[in-house]
Amino acid sequence: MIGMAKACSGGGSLLNYIMNDRKGYELFRNNLCGLNPKEIIEEMNIIQDLSHRAKNKTLSLVLSPSFDDGHKLSNSELKEMTVEFMKDLGIDTENHQFLAFVHTEKLHKHIHIYCGRLNMDSGKLVSDHFIGKKAQWAAHRIASRRNLISAKQIMINKIKANQSEGFTIPKSTKDEIYNKHLKALERQYNSLEEYFLVMRTMGVEVQPSINKQGLIQGYRFVNVATKESFKASEVNRKINIKDIVGNPKIETNKKPKIKFRHGR
Structure with a gap:
């Protein structure tokens, strides 16, 4: 299970994406009666405009069970998990405006929550300080309580396993990926595909960007467990994949002629 959260300005584009019947269905809502994104935004603006303290008065939340767990969970369980998730982030599910919508179009069931930050009773804003990290741990706790798969626990288990193999404790996902890259470089390769496969066995997918x-x-x-994605230079500027093998070529459906440009 993965939890994501961020404070944003909200608006029609985001809510149109969430409230798309071709993507899924509405799970439940609170303190909202609008029939479409335009009406819901107008309702929320009435409340949000009461506060002048923040620019980003909307929370965009995602709660995503693992592929296998998603198919087993009922709507009542999804609703219970959503309420637990929001309460863990400091959201009063009785006095906040929000809409929860289940997306199923990619066969990986996940919940989008569009939520106003302003508490209608107290007039206080939900804190967005480190809310992304809070969402990760909230999802981990929910998964643990319900015996579901937790992406955070998968990462913790891998860190412990890596320590037993001589890895240092990573300070971040980027450090973890870089450690695995260094571990992969302990052997020689005849092709980049071999390097990609070794990285994949360690839980990291390497994706070439081909124009x-x-x-x-x-x-x-890409961290397979958490779906976090970084450019090679973001992981570590010392990474230079083109030097792993000489004149690397990658097979694609169109079989393009591969050349490197600007050294990356």
Whole structure:
């Protein structure tokens, strides 16, 4: 299970994306009666305009069970988890305006929550300080209580396993990925595909960025457990994948002629 949260200005684009019947269905709502995004935003603006303290008065939240867990959970369980998630973030589910919408279009069931930050009873704003990290741990606690798969626990287990193999304790996901990259470099490769496979077995997917001309413009590292994605230079500027093997080529469906540009 993965939890995500951020404070934002909200608006029609985000709510139109969330309230899309082709993507899924509404789970439940609170203190809102609008039939479409425009009406809901107008309702929320009435309350949000009572506060002049913050620019970003909307919370965009996502609660995403693992693929396997998502298929087993009922709507009542999804609703209970959503309430637990919001309360863990300091949201009063009785006195805040919010709408929860389940997306199923990608066969990976997840919940989007569009929530106003202003408490209608106290007039206080929900704190957005480190709310992204709080959401990760909130999802972890919910998964632990319900015996569901937690992305945070998967990461913790991998860190412990890495320590037993001589890794240092990573300060961040980027450090964890870089440690695994260094571990992968302990062997030689005849092709980049071999390097990609070794990284994949350690829980990191390496994705080449290929343009229309077939040129590799760079690489991204994706933590399989948490879905966090970074450019190679964001992980560590010392990473230079093109030096792993000489003249690397990658097979694609269009079989483009691969060349490197600007050294990455």
